[in-house]
Amino acid sequence: MDSSKDIARITAIETPAVRADTSELAALAPAAAAALRLLTDAIKRGADYESIVDALKDAQLHEAFAGVLDAASAAVMDQLDDDDPYDFDIRLEGDNLSGAASEIRNAFRWL
Template identity: 45%
Template sequence: MEQQSTSLARIGTVETSAQRTRGTASVEDLAVSAPTAAGALNLLADAVRRGGADHDDIVQALEAAGVDEAFAGVFDAASERVIGAAGDVRRAFEWL
């Protein structure tokens, strides 16, 4: 009889191109990283759907993996860029 794994998923580390080239991220890096991140999240969602874990086990596994911090980091970085861009637009029209 085949034994099923009780793990949702195990990912040791994920290194993005942005991490490898700190400070030099470009639109091309985002074009590669975003679909890769989406694919990883889809794999995680599939593992949750197929797994027999209950809600508490799922939450514990996601917290242990730092998924909440990763999401927060993405949103923080995006908001910083948007706020910076808004400041650039304001400065461009200061003469008005």
């Protein structure tokens, strides 16, 4: 790739959690958000939006994001107590996470 046409070359993303030297997996979320913000900025600066959107689709970004929410939904539902398998608050949270995952997948079907 011709470096004169590069908008940005990312070599590292440092999050507050990384600076604090923690091993929490949640520290990856700010890095993922930062990468998407860089793509947003690139489009605003004139990058070919079609190629960026196609790259997001090819990378199955929606499936990765929806997969995180599906896993979170399953983790929430695992919290259901055998004494009360119909706990409304837990089921609502699990259903909301699962529904959000479905909406993310649906949004990419339009592209």
